[in-house]
Amino acid sequence: MTNLATRNLKAASLWAFIVLIFVLVPVLSTSSYQVNLACHVLIWSLFAVSFNMLWGVTGMLSLGQALYYGLGAYSVGLMVDHLGRQWYLPAMGLGVLAAAALALLLGLLVIRVGGVYFTMLTLAFAQLGWQITFKWYDFTGGDDGIQGIIPPGILESGTVYYYFVLAVVMLSIWVLKRMAFSPFGLVLRCVQQNPDRVRFLGRRVRRNQLRVYVISSLFSALAGSLMAGVDGSIHTDMLFWTTSGEVILMSVLGGINQFFGPFVGATVIILIEDLVGARTEYWSLIIGIIIMVIVLVFPKGVVGEAMRAKSLLTRTGAGR
Amino acid sequence: MTPMLQLDAVDKAFGGLRVTSNVSFSVMPGEISAIIGPNGAGKTTLFNQITGHLLCDRGAILFQGENLVGKPPRQIVARGIGRAFQIASIFPDETVLDNIRVACLSKLGETRKYWRHVADFKRATDEAHAILDSLGLDGQSERPAFELAHGDQKLLDIGIALALKPKLLLLDEPTAGMSPDERQQTRELIKQLWKSYDLTLVFIEHDMDMVFGIAQVVRVLQQGALLAEGTPEEIRANKQVITAYLGEDF
Numbered sequence: 085m086t087n088l089a090t091r092n093l094k095a096a097s098l099w100a101f102i103v104l105i106f107v108l109v110p111v112l113s114t115s116s117y118q119v120n121l122a123c124h125v126l127i128w129s130l131f132a133v134s135f136n137m138l139w140g141v142t143g144m145l146s147l148g149q150a151l152y153y154g155l156g157a158y159s160v161g162l163m164v165d166h167l168g169r170q171w172y173l174p175a176m177g178l179g180v181l182a183a184a185a186l187a188l189l190l191g192l193l194v195i196r197v198g199g200v201y202f203t204m205l206t207l208a209f210a211q212l213g214w215q216i217t218f219k220w221y222d223f224t225g226g227d228d229g230i231q232g233i234i235p236p237g238i239l240e241s242g243t244v245y246y247y248f249v250l251a252v253v254m255l256s257i258w259v260l261k262r263m264a265f266s267p268f269g270l271v272l273r274c275v276q277q278n279p280d281r282v283r284f285l286g287r288r289v290r291r292n293q294l295r296v297y298v299i300s301s302l303f304s305a306l307a308g309s310l311m312a313g314v315d316g317s318i319h320t321d322m323l324f325w326t327t328s329g330e331v332i333l334m335s336v337l338g339g340i341n342q343f344f345g346p347f348v349g350a351t352v353i354i355l356i357e358d359l360v361g362a363r364t365e366y367w368s369l370i371i372g373i374i375i376m377v378i379v380l381v382f383p384k385g386v387v388g389e390a391m392r393a394k395s396l397l398t399r400t401g402a403g404r
Numbered sequence: 405m406t407p408m409l410q411l412d413a414v415d416k417a418f419g420g421l422r423v424t425s426n427v428s429f430s431v432m433p434g435e436i437s438a439i440i441g442p443n444g445a446g447k448t449t450l451f452n453q454i455t456g457h458l459l460c461d462r463g464a465i466l467f468q469g470e471n472l473v474g475k476p477p478r479q480i481v482a483r484g485i486g487r488a489f490q491i492a493s494i495f496p497d498e499t500v501l502d503n504i505r506v507a508c509l510s511k512l513g514e515t516r517k518y519w520r521h522v523a524d525f526k527r528a529t530d531e532a533h534a535i536l537d538s539l540g541l542d543g544q545s546e547r548p549a550f551e552l553a554h555g556d557q558k559l560l561d562i563g564i565a566l567a568l569k570p571k572l573l574l575l576d577e578p579t580a581g582m583s584p585d586e587r588q589q590t591r592e593l594i595k596q597l598w599k600s601y602d603l604t605l606v607f608i609e610h611d612m613d614m615v616f617g618i619a620q621v622v623r624v625l626q627q628g629a630l631l632a633e634g635t636p637e638e639i640r641a642n643k644q645v646i647t648a649y650l651g652e653d654f
Contacts, residue, residue, distance in 0.1 A: 091523070267509045267517045267525065270498070274506055277495045284455070284493075285510040285568065286482045341497075 099258070106250050110243045119246050123314045125354045126253040127307050132334040132346035133257055134303035139332070140340030141264060142296050143276030144195075147328050148206030151213045152183040152301040154323030156308030158217065161230035161318045169236040176309040183305030184298055191297040195290050207325060214323040229319035233312050249310050256303055257347070263299070264343050272296055337378055339385020348387050352378075406469055408433045408572055408604045409454070414463035416449055416628075423449045425628040427463075431572070431621075436598050436605045438615040441625035442649055447608045448490060450625070451574050455487050456480045467572070486570030490577050490608075492557040494564065496550035500541055503549050503560055504532040507567035535563050538597065555586045559593070566601060575607040579614060587611055591618060612650075616640065624649060 109122040131153055138144045159179030163171040194205040217224045224230075239245045263269050271292055274282050279289045312318050321327065330353070331346070338349025356374055361367040382389040407430035416424045424446040431437060439447050452458040454465055456477040465472045472480055481487075495503050508528035509515050523529060536542040539559045544552065549560060558578060565573055578594060579587040591614045598605045598618075609615050615622060615636070622639040624631040626648045632639060639645055 091521075262521075263518050265521050266519055267506070267515050267522055267528075270502060270506050270509070270522050271515045273498060274495045277497055278493060281493045281495065281564070283476070283478050284481050284487065285507050285564070286478050287510055287515055288478065 099254075103250075103254055106254075107247075110246055116242050119242055120314065121354070121358055123246055123249050125351050126249050127310050127314065128331075128334065128350040128354055129347045130253045130256055130310075131304055131307040132331045132338070132350040133260055133343070134300045134307065135331040136335045136340055136343075136346040137260060137264065137272075137296055137303075138300045140335060140342075140345065141269065141276065142272040142293060144293060144297070145203045145332070146206040146297075146300075147203050147325060147332070148208075148210030149301065149304045149331060150323050150325065150327035151206075151210035152187065152304040153308035153311075153327060154213065154217065154320075155179060155183050155186065156305030156310075157312045157318045157322050158224065158230075158308075159305075160309045160312035161233050162224070164233050164312075165225075165230050169234060172233075172236045172239070172313070176306070179309045180302055180305050184302045187298040187301035188294070191294045191301075195293045195297060207328070210323065210328060211325060214320060214325070217323055218320045224320075227320055229317055231317040233316050233318065235313040239313070245313055249314070252306070252310060256306060260299075260303065261343055268292075268295075333375065335385075337375060337385060339382075339388030339391075342385065342387040342391060345385045345387040349385065352386065405432060407431055407466070408435070408468060409606075410464075410466040411450075411454075412464040412466065414450070414453060414465060415461045416446075416453055416458060417461055422628050424453065424625075427625070427628070427630050429623055429630060429633055431604060431606060433571075433604055434602070435620055436595075436603075436618060437607075437621035437623065438619035439606065439608045439623050439625060440610070440612075440615055440649065441631070444627075445625040446628040447625055448576055449628075451487065451576055451608065454480075454574065455485060481568060481570075484569070484571035485574065486565035486568050486572070487574040488558070488561040488565050488576065488578065490580060492554075492561040494549045494557055494560050497548055499546050500536065500549055500552065500560060501529075501532055501545040504535050504563050504567050505529060507564045508532050508535075511568050532567065535566050538566075538600065539563050539593070555582045555590065558582070559590070562594075562597070566597065570603065572604045572606070573601075575605065577608050577610065579609065579611050587614065590614075594618065 106122065106126065110119050113119050135146070135149050138146050156179040159182060160172060160175040163175035190209055194202055194209070197205060218226055220226070234240055235245055239248055271282065271287060275289055275292055282289050308322060334349035334353050335346040336349070337352055338347065339345030356371055357367070360370045364370060378386065384392060409431040412428050414424055414427045415422070427450060439450070441447055449458060453460050454472070456472065456475050460473050467483060467485060470483070495506070502522065505522060505528050508531045509525060512528055514525060514528060533542060533545070536545055539562065541556060541559060541563065544556070549557065552560060562575065562578065575594070579590050582590060595618045597603065619636060621633065622636055623633045624639060624645050631648060632642050632645050634642070
């Protein structure tokens with residue numbers, strides 16, 4: 085029981101610390117730009133963590149989560165554009181529901197194949213979604229994207245919207261974390277490590293893969309719908325494969341075997357992109373080099389290596 | 405008494421190669437028995453057919469009177485057949501405890517709980533500790549499974565099977581790759597598990613001390629066919645078995 089209490093206390097204090105830092109951002113920041121940046125960090129973190137439920141936890145490398153991210157964003161963008169601002173929040177809910185429905189449908193197709201075929205199929209469907217959004221100019225605005233998406237009521241204020249994003253993201257990540265360490269999450273990790281044995285525990289492998297695919301997609305859409313209000317504009321790039329690639333990068337960088345790895349990875353990448361992007365036009369080259377170095381120095385990701393260092397230290401500390 | 409397991413003229417061929425051919429025998433409830441035979445005799449194939457990993461070309465496999473042929477492994481395990489594999493089939497990155505606990509959760513029908521931490525499932529956790537205790541692995545419960553010694557990984561595999569509360573337990577070479585000391589310990593342990601968990605147990609083994617030490621019935625497979633079946637004494641004296649497998653100086 086002591087173990088359990090310690091575990092809960094440790095987890096709670098970690099949460100409190102992370103939330104406190106983000107709560108203080110608008111207070112301590114010197115410009116609205118910094119708040120906007122923190123918003124990007126939060127939303128990408130949610131996107132990356134939900135993606136990693138698929139990859140790091142269950143071992144399903146999707147190269148198509150941008151489809152759901154974009155679906156969430158365009159649900160909000162289109163409804164606000166066509167029906168008005170009061171539809172902002174309902175549109176978020178509808179986007180999430182639509183993503184869950186689409187994920188269920190596509191999931192039935194894509195989880196029938198494993199490994200690289202799964203990756204390629206998810207990529208193909210996401211690129212299809214991108215093409216439709218890109219070409220269907222009359223409805224989606226094509227490559228003009230959608231501008232002037234302003235959240236309703238008090239959410240119009242950048243600071244209030246920031247706290248709204250903070251609350252939704254933290255709540256979502258908390259829910260995902262509970263799932264990751266529940267019996268369901270344990271089965272997902274087992275599916276990754278030894279699917280045949282999972283079947284011989286009497287569990288259905290594909291059914292569980294489908295469940296996590298829907299859950300991951302639903303939270304990806306939620307992240308996308310939050311993003312629509314941050315800059316007030318959305319663009320077809322949100323559905324492009326490079327967006328899916330970015331969350332993969334964030335997960336690798338932070339460490340795919342740690343729940344908070346993608347969170348840290350997203351934070352690092354967004355901050356690096358911002359810092360380097362402000363100083364040189366060759367920013368993608370610099371970022372590429374920085375990321376390569378980090379991946380080489382921390383093969384298990386930033387959080388993964390930190391945890392390893394910690395366990396090594398505590399072992400020597402025990403000093404038998 | 406109805407047999408626990410009954411094989412009736414079971415066949416399996418890969419292309420032109422008949423791996424099991426016309427195998428028939430009955431395993432009685434509570435029996436501990438061994439299947440022996442040279443490499444390639446079809447022993448593991450037979451297990452794969454029983455557990456639904458391979459389909460039977462012909463014949464029937466009855467478990468407590470019900471035909472299992474055509475059912476997937478998932479349904480067969482649910483009916484009460486457990487199995488440990490020749491190469492330990494475990495979840496390497498999970499802790500030793502979680503390897504067993506996931507099986508306990510599965511048996512208790514709690515794998516679709518999304519909210520509470522696995523450690524808060526007290527019944528599954530207690531059961532898992534009890535199983536680890538009976539295997540002598542409880543001291544290592546918080547280590548990741550891949551860190552365990554080879555022999556302990558094989559025991560863990562058996563533990564996963566036990567957690568599903570099988571009526572019939574199939575062990576595929578439980579002592580393969582172990583040192584002589586470990587073999588002896590494992591032999592005693594398996595006998596003990598058979599008694600304390602009230603199992604019907606069938607094991608494949610090349611270790612003759614184990615076969616003749618703890619099996620009540622020994623069945624000999626050769627080139628896919630059942631060559632002989634009997635008590636250890638009968639098998640030891642069987643001329644055909646001596647020629648085919650045991651050798652003259654056994």
